[in-house]
Amino acid sequence: AQSVSQHNHHVILSEAASLELGCNYSYGGTVNLFWYVQYPGQHLQLLLKYFSGDPLVKGIKGFEAEFIKSKFSFNLRKPSVQWSDTAEYFCAVLGLNSGGYQKVTFGIGTKLQVIP
Amino acid sequence: SAVISQKPSRDICQRGTSLTIQCQVDSQVTMMFWYRQQPGQSLTLIATANQGSEATYESGFVIDKFPISRPNLTFSTLTVSNMSPEDSSIYLCSVKGQGQNEKLFFGSGTQLSVL
Numbered sequence: 001a002q003s004v005s006q007h008n009h010h011v012i013l014s015e016a017a018s019l020e021l022g023c024n025y026s027y028g029g030t031v032n033l034f035w036y037v038q039y040p041g042q043h044l045q046l047l048l049k050y051f052s053g054d055p056l057v058k059g060i061k062g063f064e065a066e067f068i069k070s071k072f073s074f075n076l077r078k079p080s081v082q083w084s085d086t087a088e089y090f091c092a093v094l095g096l097n098s099g100g101y102q103k104v105t106f107g108i109g110t111k112l113q114v115i116p
Numbered sequence: 117s118a119v120i121s122q123k124p125s126r127d128i129c130q131r132g133t134s135l136t137i138q139c140q141v142d143s144q145v146t147m148m149f150w151y152r153q154q155p156g157q158s159l160t161l162i163a164t165a166n167q168g169s170e171a172t173y174e175s176g177f178v179i180d181k182f183p184i185s186r187p188n189l190t191f192s193t194l195t196v197s198n199m200s201p202e203d204s205s206i207y208l209c210s211v212k213g214q215g216q217n218e219k220l221f222f223g224s225g226t227q228l229s230v231l
Contacts, residue, residue, distance in 0.1 A: 004158075034219065044159075044208070044222040090159065092220075102147065102212065103174075104220055106159040 002027040002095040006107035013081050014115050021076040021110050023065075023091035032094035033074040034104070035065055039087045047089070050074065061085070086114045118143050122209050122223030129199055129230050136195045137226045139209030144189035149210040149220070150182070159208065165192045199230045 007022040025033065035047040048059025055067040065076045074091060091107040119142040129135050139148065150162040162182055163171040171184040185193045196203050209223040 036220075043224055044220075046219045049219060103149070103161055103164060104210075104212075105161065106151075108156075108158040 002093050002103075002105045004091050004093050004105055004107035006091050006110050008110045009108065010111045010113070012113045012115065015083055016080050017114075019076070019078040019081045019085070019112070021089055021091075021112070023074045023076065023107060024072050025074065025091070025093045026072065027093050027095045029095055031067070031069075033065075033067060034092040034094070035059065035063070035074075035076050036090040036092060036106075037087050038090070038109075044090070047076070081112070081114050083114045083116045085112060087112060118145065118211050118213060118221040120209055120211060120221055120223035122226060124226055125224060126227035127229070129228065131200055131230060133199055134195055134197045135199065135228060136193050137207055137209070139192045139194070139223055141190045141211050145211040145213075146189070147212050148186065148192045149212070150184065150192075150194045151208040151210060153206040153208060153225075155205075162194070162207075196228065199228075201230045204228055204230045 003026045005024045033050045036044045037047045038044045047063050048057050048065055050057045050067045058064045063078050065074055067074050088109045088111050090109045092104050094104050121140045123138050127135055148165045151159045152162055153159045161174050162177045163173045163184055165171045165184045165186040167186050167189050181197055183195045207226045210220045212220055
């Protein structure tokens with residue numbers, strides 16, 4: 001069964017600070033990984049994704065994530081956060097359920113609060 | 117991309133009643149997913165709804181409690197049956213875009229409170 005662990009549930013940073021949110025996954029098949037973001041009052045939306053190729057993935061708004069296969073990790077980073085980055089961030093893995101259908105499993109989410 | 121309309125956006129229900137949540141997509145999609153997000157917890161997949169076949173339920177979820185309909189490629193409903201306060205949650209409809217590398221699109225969610 002696939003699973004996702006996010007280690008930081010609530011992070012508070014000052015503007016311009018660097019951000020790294022941890023994500024570890026468990027899945028035995030080919031890995032497809034995502035970071036989703038939910039800004040206050042908005043839908044979940046995709047931040048970035050990894051399917052294959054370069055393990056360093058760049059997403060929207062200056063975010064990037066690095067897939068490290070040996071560590072089963074897909075940490076999200078941003079060198080300098082802004083107040084507008086205040087949101088909840090979800091790591092997710094795409095795999096197959098017991099019926100052979102694709103399913104996306106999410107981590108518990110990390111609430112990021114950026115203080116001006 | 118896909119635009120998903122989900123309704124109701126929120127409801128307050130009495131214990132023992134049932135609520136049906138509707139999900140309408142602006143394009144035809146093969147797979148639709150229903151998630152639940154309980155307070156302080158992750159998004160948890162309830163079931164995958166495929167047109168023309170029975171929904172596939174995840175461990176811990178059963179059809180009697182969460183019956184799903186998928187009459188066509190643009191519409192699905194999830195019913196939360198015989199509700200209890202533990203069913204208070206946000207319920208999200210999601211679809212997977214076409215193509216191998218597409219992403220999930222989400223509806224705005226239904227905030228359900230059970231008294």
